[in-house]
Amino acid sequence: MALPTPPKTAADPPRAHSAAEALTPFIESTYTSPDIIFYINGRRTILSNPNPHWTLLDYIRAEPNLKGTKLGCGEGGCGACTVVLQVPDSRTPDSGRRRIKHLAVNACLFPLIGIDGKHVITVEGIGSVEKPHPLQERIAKLHGSQCGFCTPGIVMSLYSLVRNAYDPEAKKFKLSERDVELEGHLDGNLCRCTGYKPILQAAKTFVTEDLKGQLAEEEEIKASDARLGKEVIDLARNGCGGASKISCGRPGGCCRDAPSDVSSTESKSPASTPPTEPASGAEDGTVLPNIGITKNPERASSISGSTYAPPVKSKENTSAGTEVKTATALEAPILDSTNRIPNIQCKEYVPGTELIFPAALHRFEPRPLCYGNDNKIWFRPTTLDQLVDLKGAYPSAKIVGGASEVQVEVRFKNSDFAVSVYVSDIPELRETRLPSDADLESAKRIVFAANTPLAEVEAICKDIYGKLGKRAMVLGALRKQLRYFAGRQIRNVASLAGNIATASPISDVNPVLLASGASIVVQSKEKGSFDIPMSEFFVAYRTTSLQPDSIITHIRIPLPESGIREVLKAYKQAKRKDDDIAIVTSSFRVRLDEEGNVQDVCLVYGGLAPTTKEASKAKVAMVGKRWFS
Numbered sequence: 001m002a003l004p005t006p007p008k009t010a011a012d013p014p015r016a017h018s019a020a021e022a023l024t025p026f027i028e029s030t031y032t033s034p035d036i037i038f039y040i041n042g043r044r045t046i047l048s049n050p051n052p053h054w055t056l057l058d059y060i061r062a063e064p065n066l067k068g069t070k071l072g073c074g075e076g077g078c079g080a081c082t083v084v085l086q087v088p089d090s091r092t093p094d095s096g097r098r099r100i101k102h103l104a105v106n107a108c109l110f111p112l113i114g115i116d117g118k119h120v121i122t123v124e125g126i127g128s129v130e131k132p133h134p135l136q137e138r139i140a141k142l143h144g145s146q147c148g149f150c151t152p153g154i155v156m157s158l159y160s161l162v163r164n165a166y167d168p169e170a171k172k173f174k175l176s177e178r179d180v181e182l183e184g185h186l187d188g189n190l191c192r193c194t195g196y197k198p199i200l201q202a203a204k205t206f207v208t209e210d211l212k213g214q215l216a217e218e219e220e221i222k223a224s225d226a227r228l229g230k231e232v233i234d235l236a237r238n239g240c241g242g243a244s245k246i247s248c249g250r251p252g253g254c255c256r257d258a259p260s261d262v263s264s265t266e267s268k269s270p271a272s273t274p275p276t277e278p279a280s281g282a283e284d285g286t287v288l289p290n291i292g293i294t295k296n297p298e299r300a301s302s303i304s305g306s307t308y309a310p311p312v313k314s315k316e317n318t319s320a321g322t323e324v325k326t327a328t329a330l331e332a333p334i335l336d337s338t339n340r341i342p343n344i345q346c347k348e349y350v351p352g353t354e355l356i357f358p359a360a361l362h363r364f365e366p367r368p369l370c371y372g373n374d375n376k377i378w379f380r381p382t383t384l385d386q387l388v389d390l391k392g393a394y395p396s397a398k399i400v401g402g403a404s405e406v407q408v409e410v411r412f413k414n415s416d417f418a419v420s421v422y423v424s425d426i427p428e429l430r431e432t433r434l435p436s437d438a439d440l441e442s443a444k445r446i447v448f449a450a451n452t453p454l455a456e457v458e459a460i461c462k463d464i465y466g467k468l469g470k471r472a473m474v475l476g477a478l479r480k481q482l483r484y485f486a487g488r489q490i491r492n493v494a495s496l497a498g499n500i501a502t503a504s505p506i507s508d509v510n511p512v513l514l515a516s517g518a519s520i521v522v523q524s525k526e527k528g529s530f531d532i533p534m535s536e537f538f539v540a541y542r543t544t545s546l547q548p549d550s551i552i553t554h555i556r557i558p559l560p561e562s563g564i565r566e567v568l569k570a571y572k573q574a575k576r577k578d579d580d581i582a583i584v585t586s587s588f589r590v591r592l593d594e595e596g597n598v599q600d601v602c603l604v605y606g607g608l609a610p611t612t613k614e615a616s617k618a619k620v621a622m623v624g625k626r627w628f629s
Contacts, residue, residue, distance in 0.1 A: 005374065040060075047112075055108055078153075078190045081108040082104050104489050113422045114422055123155055137346055150190060154189045158186070161175070172215065186199070289344045293346055293348050377420070389525060391524070392524065401493070403493075404494045444559060449553070450555065477570035503544050512568075517602070520534065570588075598624060601623060
């Protein structure tokens with residue numbers, strides 16, 4: 001198929017020719033392929049010059065047998081469109097064995113060009129009505145689905161969690177029941193009718209029962225978890241206030257308050273609790289069914305006396321005289337139970353039967369891509385030099401990574417970017433190289449590649465904070481902000497550079513970077529590589545000092561030297577804790593001298609001005625003052 005011509009309607013960028021004049025030489029010399037090569041549910045697919053306005057979801061929904069992935073909110077908040085991408089893990093362990101990551105992503109936002117060289121897994125790829133995946137079966141049998149609209153997305157989020165937890169060398173799962181909630185693996189999935197309790201019970205019992213005997217031995221909580229997550233863990237184990245036995249005074253009651261009606265529990269008569277009622281259940285008091293794991297579970301007998309006709313779609317080619325009509329029986333068979341508790345059989349989970357990463361993709365060599373039409377065109381460079389040359393020739397080209405911001409502008413604000421450049425597959429911008437453990441102790445900064453996914457940044461911060469402790473408080477604060485940044489699907493594709501360049505005044509991350517004294521490394525065709533301090537980056541609402549032809553390549557976060565008395569904390573206030581946009585954000589850094597006086601201080605706020613703002617007058621007032629009275 002012929003290569004596309006650049007859009008003629010694009011506005012002329014400053015100091016450059018028209019789009020056609022500027023980009024045609026690149027299309028003829030470098031971007032010679034319009035073909036997206038990928039696998040979907042194990043099947044090799046070549047998509048030649050597709051519709052440039054399509055997202056991954058648009059393509060999936062256009063396929064005849066892939067309707068399980070749904071369109072809900074269209075902005076990455078509900079998770080109904082969740083699919084899983086299988087990709088090689090760039091952070092390969094020391095053993096050198098190739099590892100595969102399973103990334104849950106929002107297909108309604110993900111650029112179609114981004115699946116080149118990847119394996120896409122939809123809900124149809126892991127199970128069917130006749131042979132459901134054990135996750136699907138358990139959610140269905142434990143009443144984790146009612147209307148079912150959100151269920152495919154929830155299943156795929158849990159599927160990625162289970163697949164990532166499996167260690168093929170040890171043949172064990174590094175997974176615990178608490179990971180499902182505390183690590184936020186379902187934060188990006190909403191359910192409007194079932195409620196989350198049966199969904200979480202299905203997920204947790206899958207971990208504790210289906211994977212029983214395959215779980216790695218649970219170790220004591222690591223020092224990093226103890227430092228970073230102490231408040232969360234105390235809250236989960238002991239209620240509010242940690243080890244304190246005093247009420248927090250929460251309006252409406254605290255978990256440490258004595259019951260208001262003690263007699264109602266103490267004077268409960270034996271008659272009110274029948275002998276058939278179980279004495280124990282889940283930790284929250286819920287009575288769970290008796291679940292049996294078997295290789296070939298029997299099909300549960302019908303508990304409704306009804307026979308249903310085929311769906312309307314299946315009757316389009318059937319004459320009315322042969323249709324199956326609905327019928328109702330007055331006596332429905334009784335569900336198998338013991339002491340009024342249902343007995344449920346679930347299929348055994350066998351890791352070796354899952355979809356594997358196609359061997360051909362291990363040998364896949366990414367090529368520069370270009371496709372589109374007269375109105376819109378996509379580029380996918382594979383090296384940093386190619387990207388710099390492209391931006392130098394046409395500075396107005398829109399840089400796209402996870403598209404969590406760009407696609408929202410396209411869908412809801414009618415923005416139309418005639419020339420878009422997908423940059424998340426460029427190794428120099430994606431792979432963060434960390435110092436060795438020996439060099440880490442003396443490291444003065446941590447340098448993140450600009451397009452490192454936020455989920456990977458979160459993991460790096462946790463790892464380094466566990467090794468350096470208070471020296472890496474900035475990374476602890478950054479991880480805390482990222483833990484409640486959008487949902488897991490967004491964090492798997494969004495990047496630090498995208499969050500910075502968007503210049504949102506209520507960014508969760510920018511106050512931390514500004515308070516820590518971070519800087520960004522920028523590269524352009526004209527000026528080469530140079531640094532911009534974060535304190536000079538934001539100039540007005542949604543406006544930065546980044547030149548149109550420049551690209552953010554790295555983010556440098558300084559670390560204090562050993563022995564320095566410095567504290568850095570970050571905070572976020574929103575209407576709810578998980579997956580919500582902030583009302584106000586802040587980050588505070590204070591450094592004290594040996595006498596306890598304030599040597600340096602930086603108080604940064606977001607949401608109080610058109611840009612992320614430092615309280616400079618407060619800094620002048622505080623420096624030199626004694627911190628402890």
